Amino acid sequence: MLNFIKNMFGTDKTDYKALVAAGAIILDVRSVGEFNSGHIAGAINMPVDTLQKNLGKLKDKNQVIITCCASGMRSGAAKNLLESNGYANVHNGGGWTGLKSKIS
Numbered sequence: 001m002l003n004f005i006k007n008m009f010g011t012d013k014t015d016y017k018a019l020v021a022a023g024a025i026i027l028d029v030r031s032v033g034e035f036n037s038g039h040i041a042g043a044i045n046m047p048v049d050t051l052q053k054n055l056g057k058l059k060d061k062n063q064v065i066i067t068c069c070a071s072g073m074r075s076g077a078a079k080n081l082l083e084s085n086g087y088a089n090v091h092n093g094g095g096w097t098g099l100k101s102k103i104s
């Protein structure tokens with residue numbers, strides 16, 4: 001929630017473009033239908049409601065992961081879930097269209 005508020009008010013200073021250039025994974029947690037209607041090239045789709053059972057697909061818990069969704073709410077929940085399962089470098093990228101503009 002705090003990251004959502006930070007993103008709303010523009011206080012998030014994360015350099016998402018640099019993170020992606022360094023090999024960060026973009027994890028789009030929207031539904032399959034939403035993802036198929038448009039997404040960031042190279043993003044991995046793992047809907048937030050299936051994330052817990054698919055954590056084994058994200059093997060390196062030190063890999064930088066940027067979560068995104070439609071507005072930043074589900075990606076915030078995904079970030080919290082990942083961190084509570086030991087993932088150390090997770091960033092909430094917010095809405096996918098905003099994230100796309102930050103990394104282009």
